[in-house]
Amino acid sequence: MKISLANRIEVGLFRHKLLVLMLFIITSAFFLFQATQIRLDASFTKNIPLNHSYMKTYLKHRTNFGGANNILISVCDSNGDIFNADFFNALKGVHDKLFFIPGVDRIQVKSLFSPSTRFVEVVEDGFAGGPVIPADFQPSEKGLGVVKGNIEKAGIVGSIVADDYSCAMVKAALLEFNPDTGEKLDTLEIAEKLEQEVRQEFERDNISVHIIGFAKMVGDVAEGAKGVVLFFALAIAITAVMVYIFCHSIRLTVLPILCSLVAVVWQMGMLSSLGFGLDPMSILIPFLVFAIGVSHGVQMINSVVKKVATGLTPASAAQASFRALLIPGGVALLSDTVGFLTLLSIDIGIIKELAITASIGVAMIILTNLILLPVLLSFTKIKVSAKVGQLSEQSAVWSFMASFASKGPARIILFFTAILFVVGFYQGQGLKIGELHAGAPALHESSRYNQDTFLITDRYAISVDYMSVIIETSADACTYYDTMSTIDRFQWQMENVAGVQSAVSLSSISKIVNAGYNEGNPKWRVIPRNQQTLVQSIARVPSSSGLLNSDCSVMPVILFLEDHKADTINTVIEAVKVTAKELGSEHVQFKLASGPVGVMAATNEAVAEAQLPMMLYVYGAVIALCLISFRSVRATLVVVLPLYVVSTLAQWLMTALDIGLTVSTLPVIALGVGIGVDYGIYILSTMSTKLKEGMNVHDAYLEALKERGSAVLITGLTLAIGVSTWFFSDLKFQVDMGILLTFMFLVNMLAAIIILPALSAFLWPEKRNDKK
Structure with missing residues (x-):
């Protein structure tokens, strides 16, 4: 039955080969136009497993506590001292510029110039305080002296200000949608604005600007991905040389390369027609599609040349080669397609799109290299060289x-x-799941982004690798000693886990405030058992601090990790699960996880869960196709x-x-x-x-x-x-x-x-x- 079907396809194809050729030309022209409309797409949510339990917690509380899609900008003075007029003018410029970039959550922009950055001090009558930078601030010697004192009183050295006073930080969170257009936020556009409107505008001889965050990292990756064009051109050149060495014919060298490029054009055009874009990872797939196409094209060239050498005409040789390679070539390409489609089992948007991109590309190869190429060869004059096939x-x-x-x-x-x-x-x-190196894993350690990351990590007391464990309880739970004590015990146990640098929560802040009400005596750095005193200790902590929601029913414990290596994340996640089981109850529930490390942990677990099923699917598909083909x-x-x-x-x-x-x-x-x-x-x-x-x-x-x-x-x-x-x-x-x-x-x-x-x-x- 298969042979008769193949024969019918063969006869129909070569009997109407001019019509087939015209259809390919028209379709290629259409897809070429569509391909020019394709755009880069690198949204944050594509990179996370949205259906993972950690990410459900993250999305549920993202409005109150921010997400993992943050921007950190460290403005540094090359002389190692920020207290000068030039620095504060640059810092204010960076703050204002970031504040007005569309897509930045303005409520969560925080720096020394934010009204929410305040200091509190214990005075004879109780507490006094105000914004770190007063409304009448002037960058004079006196004004800078006042600000320096306020910084020390605010306890923000190591978070907003570098430990050695050489830098100051501007922090922001990004929205999911652009408020001006209502469309999904263009991460690459944000990265471009950060580079051109922030770094290039305010960086000068004595001021350096260091930017990290998902959007900036993706922007740098996209910039690096532009080199794929060079690699693609190099691949065409290398392939052409290799194919020519094989067949010693310029004509036979050009044809498989041309057909493979047609497959790439069809792939890009099809993606654009379906509404998909290219992200920095899937931009590599056209390169692979081209290479796969040429490899199958060489098989067709090899078969045609050998049949011509036996005395067949090019048209008869092309037809016979089509018949001989339709089944094995089709099975091989179907195996490639299925191999890509198995990636759909991984519940991460960027991998699913990669699977779709790649499978469409290989499907196009079936048409261009198993149909178009033999048709073109049937029109070609082929001179057989003794060197063909080497x-x-x-x-x-x-x-x-x-x-x-x-x-x-x-x-x-x-x-x-x-x-x-x-x-x-x-x-x-010994294969480990997750990242094994510090810095952004997509970029080299020497990249500007990773160097900025290392500078921020070195100069500030906080780590850029943090994770929030969300505590869900009842309304006004923070006014009850038992709840706050449970959170405090959880935080203490987490601080003693290997890989955790420090931790902060509402309970730890309430202890500091309580000591402040008692002349700063460290003996009073405890959670008050008296409810009125406890209320007093948390009353000065606003919901904008990210440590509680409006009705105090949800409170995060923020864990700052030493790094985001796989071993560190696994150790901390396991410790959180064990401690949460020990301390959790129906009233107090510990939920993993938010923050950048929470996203990484969810991604690592999604990869771990998908590894075995993916391999079973791909081998199952290959086995099934081989059984059908070879019986x-x-x-x-x-x-x-x-x-x-x-x-x-x-x-x-x-x-x-x-x-x-x-x-x-x-x-x-x-x-x-x-x-x-x-x-x-x-x-x-x-x-x-x-x-x-x-x-x-x-x-x-x-x-x-x-x-x-x-x-x-x-x-x-x-x-x-x-x-x-x-x-x-x-x-x-x-x-x-x-x-x-x-x-x-x-x-x-x-x-x-x-x-x-x-x-x-x-x-x-x-x-x-x-x-x-």
């Missing part, structure tokens, strides 16, 4: 490699494969087992190179399996035919090498060399992806030509008429 059918290389399918060499190959697998499996157990369990095993070995070795590589399993690296595992299966399918499709004709395994593999070997080798090398250019990217996550993809493309190719025949030698019985 290795002749009588090459000693093929004879040597064919020995891999003999039981003697196969035993040695499988023995060493088993050793590698066991070692890789053992070492791969043989043996054939399926010899294709899938080498893939599994390589996946295991990839996890070992990640452990050895200190690369964590993250949002950016998890998809690579699925991609490596989905794309890596292509080599085995192409080789086995020929082997399977020859085995059915009565050949033994050795001879069948030799024939497969003669027919497909050169193309498999050249495509594996082309894919690997193409993504290896990512090693030089400005983006750390692209470097990590490049390392892993290069490894998986290259090693999957080697596994297909070494391990696959070795397994075949034992899974297919020897023929009685085999030559001894």
